[in-house]
Each structure stands twice: as structure tokens, then as C-alpha cells.
Amino acid sequence: MARPEPLFEDVRSIRVVGERDIRIDYEYADEPADLGLVYSMRSTTRDHPGALVLDSAEVTLSRMRFRFLHGFGVAAQTSRDVTVEGCQFQAPPDSGRHSAGFADFIPVLRLLGTSCRARLPLRRELPDGLVGWTAVENVTRTPTVQIVRNIFRNVPTRGVLVTSRRAVLIEENRFEHTGMASIYVSGDAAEWWESGPVRDVTIRGNEFVEPGGPAIHLDPRNTQCDQRRAVHSGVLVTENQFVLDGVPALDAKSTRGIRFRDNSIVQRGQETPDIILRSCFDVRIELDSAGRKRAPSGGLGEINA
Known part of the structure; x- marks a missing residue:
């Protein structure tokens, strides 16, 4: 082993x-x-980003080459109308390095606030069920996101990590050999304190080639799941091509309203379910023989626990 x-x-x-x-x-x-x-080694201290867009508006980064980004990459925070177009995040071919960075290349951040009944002024009493620490998200500052026609290749972590309750479009990208999930939708108020739920995510016309984790991972970090209060909702996965080796095309938890249709799936390697669902509701999965292929040892399965 x-x-x-x-x-x-x-x-x-x-x-x-x-x-x-x-x-x-x-x-x-x-x-x-x-x-x-290939093993990549780095200092684990990430004390600054490679570039920072802060408290700004109408910022465009165009046709730039980022050859090495210590820690986090090009970070943007409390800003609006930020466009990244035609940029390249890649180590020089003759450098002997395989990646231009060891964390997120483009982290666009909105940190959740944490408070108890006393650190935040309120107009009315909090519900009785809220005790101790509570996460507060400023929903007026959540962005719309469009990630279109990019190539993510040999990224040691995820290709895209996104959580915004406004419209998210991930379209016509190619994800090759990401170390973890190609697209990761989290939702965390316990560790990083940086993201809430998604409500409108479209993943359309992308290519996924042998990711190291689930190609698409809907993974809110809640410890209790309730059918009446799913964390995420409104996720459409359509017209994508998946070439996988021992990982599912979609692994989802605590999500309502998933629509998975018109996708092509090729599974290689060990037998693995194409779809894994955990505490998901109002889900419509369409897998037909014309839209998927599998090696003889494979199998199709869906799990809802």
C-alpha cells in the first residue's frame, strides 16, 4: 500500500x-x-499576499504573468468590480518549479464577523437559540462571480473555491489534475470564518480531467444537518465533461435544489459512485447511457445519508 x-x-x-x-x-x-x-516543499508561514487590492473599485488586471506568489496570491478584499483577464499564473518553464504558488492564486475575501450577545448593537433581542458566539455575514457585500474560459492545471490544492449568495457562473473552463477538488463550495463559520451559503451557482460547459478529489465538492462545514434548513441551494451542473479516476463527479452535503443534467462522465480506475449526496433534498440527477461511459469494473451509485 x-x-x-x-x-x-x-x-x-x-x-x-x-x-x-x-x-x-x-x-x-x-x-x-x-x-x-512531484513533491513541492515550502515554508508554511503565509505572512503576506503577492499583491493586494483593498478598499478599491473598478480594478482590472489584464494580460499579466505571475511567476511566483509567496503565500496567498493576488488578494482582493472589501472591493468591487474587480476583473482578472488574460493573466497567467505559472512557474517559468525552465525554473524547475511546478507551481507558481502554494495557496489560492486569486483569493477574493469577505470575512465573517463573530460576536456574542454583548460585542454588536442590536435593535431587538436575539432568538433564544443563539448562545455563545455567533457568526454575522454582511450580505450587502457579497459579490457576483464569473469565472469563464480559464485553464487550471496541476494546482496543488483546489482550482476554484467559491461561496457567495449572489449569482456565480463557472463556465467553459478546463481543470487538469488539481490536487484536490476542481470546484469547492464550502461555507464555514467555525474555522476560517470567511464564507456563508450559496444560492445561485451555475457550473456549465467545463472539462474536468482527473482531479485528486471530487470534481465538484459542495461541502459546508456544518455539524448538524436539517432538511428544513439546508446550507446551500440552487446549484446547476450541466453540459460538463468529466474524466475521473476513483473520485466522484459530484460530492454534495446539506444542499437543496441540485440539478445535474446533460453531463458526460468517463470513470477510470477503482469503482466509485458518480454522485455522492449527504443530507441533500429536492435533487434531480440525470445520468443516461448516452451521456456517460465507464470502464467495465465501474459502478453507478448515489448515497443520501
Whole structure:
């Protein structure tokens, strides 16, 4: 079995063999289970972004090349009408590096506020069920989002992470070998304190090629699920092409009103459900033999738990 991150396990010696090369000898002679993988190492401290758009309006970044971004990439916060067009986020071909960064290339942030009954002025009493800390989202500052005709290739994490209750369109993009989910829709008021629910997401006409996690992951971080109060809603996935290896096309939790139709799915590798649903309601999934292909060992399954 493959070991978790075995690069520095059972090491006999490490020595420098060139200006930018090291040689690692191991205690065992077997062919490594991670043969062919590329390991990227970095400092885990992310103390600043590569560029910052702050308290601004009508900002356009056009035809720029970002070759290396320490920590977070081009961050935008409390700004409006921000356009990124024709930009390239890629390490120089002759640099020996495989990625231009180790976190989000374009984080557009709105942090949730946290408060107890006393740190925020209110016009009326809070409901009895709210005790301790409460997350507060300024819904007047949530953006509309359009991510159209981009290529996301060999990203070590997710291709797109988006949570906004206004309209989100992700269309005609190509996602190749993302390390995790190609499109990740979170919803978190417990760890990063940065996002609320989505209400109108269209994922249309994209190509997904062998992501490391679910191609599309609807993953709010709530610990209790209630049919009457699903976190996310209004997600349409249509006219996409999925080429997958052991991961689902869609993995969704606590979402109401999913529509999945007119998609092409090719599954390779181990048997894996195309769709995984957890505490999802009012869901319409259309999978037909004309729109999907699968290796003989595969199987189709849907889970709702």
C-alpha cells in the first residue's frame, strides 16, 4: 500500500548532488509506491499576499504573468468590480518549479464577523437559540462571480473555491489534475470564518480531467444537518465533461435544489459512485447511457445519508 507522504520516511541518508539537487537513499529497495509524483516543499508561514487590492473599485488586471506568489496570491478584499483577464499564473518553464504558488492564486475575501450577545448593537433581542458566539455575514457585500474560459492545471490544492449568495457562473473552463477538488463550495463559520451559503451557482460547459478529489465538492462545514434548513441551494451542473479516476463527479452535503443534467462522465480506475449526496433534498440527477461511459469494473451509485 502507498504510504502517506513517504518522502522522508525510512531515510538512510540525504546528500547534495548538485546546485539544486539532493539524493535521498532509503532503508528499503522496493520500487516506491509514489513513483512519478512531484513533491513541492515550502515554508508554511503565509505572512503576506503577492499583491493586494483593498478598499478599491473598478480594478482590472489584464494580460499579466505571475511567476511566483509567496503565500496567498493576488488578494482582493472589501472591493468591487474587480476583473482578472488574460493573466497567467505559472512557474517559468525552465525554473524547475511546478507551481507558481502554494495557496489560492486569486483569493477574493469577505470575512465573517463573530460576536456574542454583548460585542454588536442590536435593535431587538436575539432568538433564544443563539448562545455563545455567533457568526454575522454582511450580505450587502457579497459579490457576483464569473469565472469563464480559464485553464487550471496541476494546482496543488483546489482550482476554484467559491461561496457567495449572489449569482456565480463557472463556465467553459478546463481543470487538469488539481490536487484536490476542481470546484469547492464550502461555507464555514467555525474555522476560517470567511464564507456563508450559496444560492445561485451555475457550473456549465467545463472539462474536468482527473482531479485528486471530487470534481465538484459542495461541502459546508456544518455539524448538524436539517432538511428544513439546508446550507446551500440552487446549484446547476450541466453540459460538463468529466474524466475521473476513483473520485466522484459530484460530492454534495446539506444542499437543496441540485440539478445535474446533460453531463458526460468517463470513470477510470477503482469503482466509485458518480454522485455522492449527504443530507441533500429536492435533487434531480440525470445520468443516461448516452451521456456517460465507464470502464467495465465501474459502478453507478448515489448515497443520501
